[in-house]
Amino acid sequence: MSAIQLTNLTKTFGTKLAVDNLNFAVEEGSLIGLIGPNGAGKTTTIRMIMSIIFPDSGQISVLGKASAGESKDLIGYLPEERGVYKKMKVGAFLTYIARLKNVPESEVSRRVNGWLERVALADTAKKRCEELSKGMQQKVQFIASVIHQPRLVILDEPFSGLDPVNSRLLRSLVHDLHTQGTTIIFSTHQMSQAEALCDRIVMIHQGKKVLDDTPSRIRNQFDPRAVFIEPVDAIPEQALAALPGVDRVREVGGGFEVFAKDSEPASTMLARLAAAVPATRLEVVRPSLEDVFIDIVKGSASSDEELAELEALARGSRSDTSGD
Numbered sequence: 001m002s003a004i005q006l007t008n009l010t011k012t013f014g015t016k017l018a019v020d021n022l023n024f025a026v027e028e029g030s031l032i033g034l035i036g037p038n039g040a041g042k043t044t045t046i047r048m049i050m051s052i053i054f055p056d057s058g059q060i061s062v063l064g065k066a067s068a069g070e071s072k073d074l075i076g077y078l079p080e081e082r083g084v085y086k087k088m089k090v091g092a093f094l095t096y097i098a099r100l101k102n103v104p105e106s107e108v109s110r111r112v113n114g115w116l117e118r119v120a121l122a123d124t125a126k127k128r129c130e131e132l133s134k135g136m137q138q139k140v141q142f143i144a145s146v147i148h149q150p151r152l153v154i155l156d157e158p159f160s161g162l163d164p165v166n167s168r169l170l171r172s173l174v175h176d177l178h179t180q181g182t183t184i185i186f187s188t189h190q191m192s193q194a195e196a197l198c199d200r201i202v203m204i205h206q207g208k209k210v211l212d213d214t215p216s217r218i219r220n221q222f223d224p225r226a227v228f229i230e231p232v233d234a235i236p237e238q239a240l241a242a243l244p245g246v247d248r249v250r251e252v253g254g255g256f257e258v259f260a261k262d263s264e265p266a267s268t269m270l271a272r273l274a275a276a277v278p279a280t281r282l283e284v285v286r287p288s289l290e291d292v293f294i295d296i297v298k299g300s301a302s303s304d305e306e307l308a309e310l311e312a313l314a315r316g317s318r319s320d321t322s323g324d
Contacts, residue, residue: 002061003028003152003183004049009058011044018044019055020207026185028151031178033194033201034187035289037297041207042187043080046156050077063152073102076150080157080187084129084137084144090116091125094143101148115143119169135166142170146177153177155186159193171197191290201289205297215289222287222295224266229273230255230281243276245269257285 004026011019019041026032034042047053049060051068063071085093094112103111116122119139121132129137138161146153158174159167174197178184188194194201195215203211211218225247229240240256241249245264250257260269266284274282287295 001028001064002026003030003063004185005059005061006045006049007059009045009048009055009060011041011048011053011055017207019048019204022058022204022207022209024202024209024212026183028183029178029181030183031174031197031199032185033198034185034204035189035191035194035201035293036187036204037189037293040204042204043156045204046080046154046185046187049154050075071152073148074151076145076148076153078142078145078153078155078158080160082134082138082141082161084140086130087128089126089128090121090132090140093129094140094147097144098147103148111147112143115147118173119143135162138162139166139170142173151183153182153184155184157188158186159188159190167193191288191293195289203293203296210296211292218289218292219286222292224284224286225262225264225295226257226259226285226287226291227266227270227273228252228255228257228281228283228285229277229279232278232280235277240273240277243272245272255281259291 002025006022006024009019009022010017022041022045034045036042044053048055049062049068051060060066062068063074065071068075085096088096091112094115095108098108098111099105113122113125116125119142121136121139124132124136124140129140132140142155142158145155155174158170162170171193174184174186178197186197198215201211201213201215201218202209213221237249237251237256240246240258243258245261245268247259247261247264249259258269258273260266270282270284273279
């Protein structure tokens with residue numbers, strides 16, 4: 001059974017086509033990553049699923065209903081725009097949200113205290129939300145989205161702005177909810193988060209669905225274009241980048257991944273590197289989800305600077321987002 005079904009979904013804002021005839025389903029109990037660069041249409045899609053905005057055409061089904069509003073107590077939603085009631089104390093805010101979501105009164109205190117303990121915020125219950133750091137407030141808002149034990153959780157860029165420790169914590173919480181049978185869909189431009197967590201990836205670019213499959217099958221659809229090299233002696237990245245046929249070089253794991261240009265087979269690059277650079281390890285590597293992402297979107301980049309920006313977003317090395 002599908003928890004979410006999108007059929008021929010289209011949305012425009014003025015002359016901008018934000019979502020273009022989008023079709024996909026989210027099965028009950030699955031964990032889906034909705035990925036794409038900023039401006040791809042991820043947030044617009046999520047807002048339509050949540051009935052915050054409405055499509056120009058197409059159909060949406062959420063938990064068997066025509067509108068998320070008909071199943072609101074069964075849905076948890078973390079919007080892209082973070083926000084808590086800043087003047088309220090943390091414990092009081094979460095208690096208010098729990099009651100708003102019809103959590104049994106006998107359960108409210110236990111759930112509030114249990115979740116605060118779980119995210120290392122037990123000592124903040126009496127503090128005003130505005131006294132917390134941005135990352136702490138984000139964890140409080142995550143609790144607010146799941147405290148009522150929803151069947152369906154929708155998270156819009158949940159890792160944006162989090163440091164590595166809290167990103168790891170959030171990954172663990174999302175994984176735990178998934179193992180308990182919760183259906184989860186989250187949007188992200190950080191490929192590593194999607195690759196680590198998801199059963200399935202839906203990638204949208206310029207409002208269109210361009211990929212829909214498991215992470216491993218997506219990687220296997222694309223021919224290897226990178227060679228990993230661990231040089232015997234130290235060598236600058238620029239020296240590798242200057243070799244014929246090299247598209248880009250990335251430092252990783254004590255060595256480098258050297259990406260061949262589209263016209264250059266990875267096997268040719270392997271032979272060229274073997275002849276040019278003494279190495280303790282040299283092998284063709286399968287593309288990561290990040291590599292697939294970059295290959296798909298780079299054709300729309302208008303400059304080297306914009307391509308570098310997209311690569312940085314895919315790696316999660318930037319925490320700011322411009323929305324879409």
